[in-house]
Amino acid sequence: MTPAISVSELTKRYGEIDAVRGIGFEVPTGETFGFLGPNGAGKSTTIKILCTLADPTSGTARVAGHDVVKERDTVRRNIGLVFQDTTLDSYLTGEQNLRFHADLYGVPKAAFAPRLRQVLEMVGLWERRGSVVATYSGGMQRRLEIARGLLHAPRVLFLDEPTVGLDPQTRDAIWEYINDLKKREDITIFLTTHYMDEAENCERIAIIDHGKIVAMDTPEALKASVGKDRVQISTADDQEAIRALADTFGIEAAMHEGRVTFSVESGEQFVPRLFAGLPVAIRSVSVSRPSLDDVFMSYTGKTIRDAEASIADRNRAVAARFGRR
Amino acid sequence: MAAHDTLERQQEQQLTEAIRVAVPERSLRHDLRAVSIVWRRELIRFRSDRLRAVTSLVQPVLFLFVLGTGLSRLAAHGMPAGIDFKTFIYPGVLAMSVLFTAIFSAASIVWDREFGFLREMLVAPVRRWAIVVGKCLGGATVATFQGIIFLALAGVAHVPYSPALLLTLVGELLLLSFTLTAFGVMLAARVKQIQAFMALTQMLVLPMFFLSGALYPLAGLPAWLTVLTRIDPLTYVVYPMRHAVFSHLSVSPATLNALSPGLTWFGWPVPIGLCLALVAAMGVALLAVAIAEFQRTE
Numbered sequence A: 001m002t003p004a005i006s007v008s009e010l011t012k013r014y015g016e017i018d019a020v021r022g023i024g025f026e027v028p029t030g031e032t033f034g035f036l037g038p039n040g041a042g043k044s045t046t047i048k049i050l051c052t053l054a055d056p057t058s059g060t061a062r063v064a065g066h067d068v069v070k071e072r073d074t075v076r077r078n079i080g081l082v083f084q085d086t087t088l089d090s091y092l093t094g095e096q097n098l099r100f101h102a103d104l105y106g107v108p109k110a111a112f113a114p115r116l117r118q119v120l121e122m123v124g125l126w127e128r129r130g131s132v133v134a135t136y137s138g139g140m141q142r143r144l145e146i147a148r149g150l151l152h153a154p155r156v157l158f159l160d161e162p163t164v165g166l167d168p169q170t171r172d173a174i175w176e177y178i179n180d181l182k183k184r185e186d187i188t189i190f191l192t193t194h195y196m197d198e199a200e201n202c203e204r205i206a207i208i209d210h211g212k213i214v215a216m217d218t219p220e221a222l223k224a225s226v227g228k229d230r231v232q233i234s235t236a237d238d239q240e241a242i243r244a245l246a247d248t249f250g251i252e253a254a255m256h257e258g259r260v261t262f263s264v265e266s267g268e269q270f271v272p273r274l275f276a277g278l279p280v281a282i283r284s285v286s287v288s289r290p291s292l293d294d295v296f297m298s299y300t301g302k303t304i305r306d307a308e309a310s311i312a313d314r315n316r317a318v319a320a321r322f323g324r325r
Numbered sequence B: 001m002a003a004h005d006t007l008e009r010q011q012e013q014q015l016t017e018a019i020r021v022a023v024p025e026r027s028l029r030h031d032l033r034a035v036s037i038v039w040r041r042e043l044i045r046f047r048s049d050r051l052r053a054v055t056s057l058v059q060p061v062l063f064l065f066v067l068g069t070g071l072s073r074l075a076a077h078g079m080p081a082g083i084d085f086k087t088f089i090y091p092g093v094l095a096m097s098v099l100f101t102a103i104f105s106a107a108s109i110v111w112d113r114e115f116g117f118l119r120e121m122l123v124a125p126v127r128r129w130a131i132v133v134g135k136c137l138g139g140a141t142v143a144t145f146q147g148i149i150f151l152a153l154a155g156v157a158h159v160p161y162s163p164a165l166l167l168t169l170v171g172e173l174l175l176l177s178f179t180l181t182a183f184g185v186m187l188a189a190r191v192k193q194i195q196a197f198m199a200l201t202q203m204l205v206l207p208m209f210f211l212s213g214a215l216y217p218l219a220g221l222p223a224w225l226t227v228l229t230r231i232d233p234l235t236y237v238v239y240p241m242r243h244a245v246f247s248h249l250s251v252s253p254a255t256l257n258a259l260s261p262g263l264t265w266f267g268w269p270v271p272i273g274l275c276l277a278l279v280a281a282m283g284v285a286l287l288a289v290a291i292a293e294f295q296r297t298e
């Protein structure tokens, strides 16, 4: 069976910036596949290429068995899309937005009414279908976009940060819809996120950083591959603590998120030895099981929040240079 | 209980079967359906935006009543007896009433880009021409509609409500609106910020209006102004409209000659039909450029 998505050696340059630097992966039909990475990693760029909205600089990509450059229209007929930024017409009602979509995608007229009802009921907006979209909350707009993306029964659904900016309850609700959808329809889902906990919902994830895939597997396998617990301590003298950890225990520690951070085999058993052996006063300790953040850290040498902070710094530096914003 | 369960399952099955949607291969019919929905969206939005309909009437009404009345005493010396200055400027101001609306309709593409909706249209499996044509037809319809509202004020300017005249004027308004929208859409493909778009169109619209002969007859002008009026595309709509209005008034040939002289190129009188054909050709050419430009954008 042909995979729903297959990508090889894909690159995309925007002038000076290498947004995507040679990625390759396959997503089998029916899978929920996630792209996890910090801001600016190249997630949206990859989605744009897969959805035929941008041409790759080099490499190939096939979606639903069709080339995204040579068979644009066939690809477009087979995909549903929810962009990172909303693309609704806020002057139209929910139903009018969906009708517009149905006509653009050539959904058979007889199928429209029942399908409309089905997708709107699924996201809980059937009662509000007559209201103008400007009166919807952020979460409702997001749900309406998901319903719209599903209206023409696509084989592959792309969701670019489907829950960004939403409160935790709404995020959970959207994940319920997505999981429910998997049961009802024969559909492959490709999504991007920079929320760790959200990536756990995917069957398989690829961790992407600076336009490259640094790891790809099931969330469980990725976490197991790290194997170690993460210990973070705050001390009276962090530099001294890092030196002492290296001298006394042979452990390489570094500052992350403002605390001394390192990985050890079994964290709970190590903590008493730490208190006994460290010459610096310890203020607090936390031990955590390997998370996807640790996976990210073990492949890139930084936590995802560090990565986002450094991107923010870089942007600020760029903005300062041009004297704007 | 068990029976109830089966019933539910059956219903569910029916529902799933009923909504099996297969997006068809692309065809002309599908593209035309896209044209129609893009068009209808313009109408829906115009209908829900009554404020816009009212505010775009302000300018032409000001021109007709304030400028028209204010200047009429001064103009009376040059006007043949029994003709109101308002009647004279009415066709030009009518053209103006669609000018802004048509170009603002095109501006909605810039808004759509800013608010992301353009992307929803561009990623759909339809030909780009369908979207551009739908947009132009929508803008033309809305602007013509705006013109028709202003047409209702014809009586105030002593322009008769003759069915033949009204029909001619509506046809000419439609042509003008279409060409103007096509021009705006072509511009919107390149100019991506709304402020820049507005500034640019403002800069173009007023000179176009002033050079079109909307406020003065086209004969006996200095050479430089004669050339400029002949270059202005709006001239080729204002002239036929004024011609239509004056041929429905009972005036002497001398008056007609003074107020609605023929349009000439180096002394050659340009037929009305050619004027309108020129505007139509320009509209089609602008549309073609707009389509080509949208073909290229991501």
Ligand SMILES: Nc1ncnc2c1ncn2[C@@H]1O[C@H](COP(=O)(O)OP(=O)(O)OP(=O)(O)O)[C@@H](O)[C@H]1O
Pocket: A014, A017, A018, A019, A037, A038, A039, A040, A041, A042, A043, A044, A045, A046, A084, A194
């Ligand atoms: N149209 C464009 N022109 C120039 N540079 C671009 C363009 N689109 C993206 N980039 C650059 O490509 C890089 C990757 O951007 P992309 O939007 O793919 O990141 P992302 O992973 O989706 O990030 P986020 O989590 O913030 O959405 C960034 O450095 C960005 O500045």
Ligand SMILES: [Mg+2]
Pocket: A043, A044, A045, A084, A160, A161
């Ligand atoms: Mg993004």
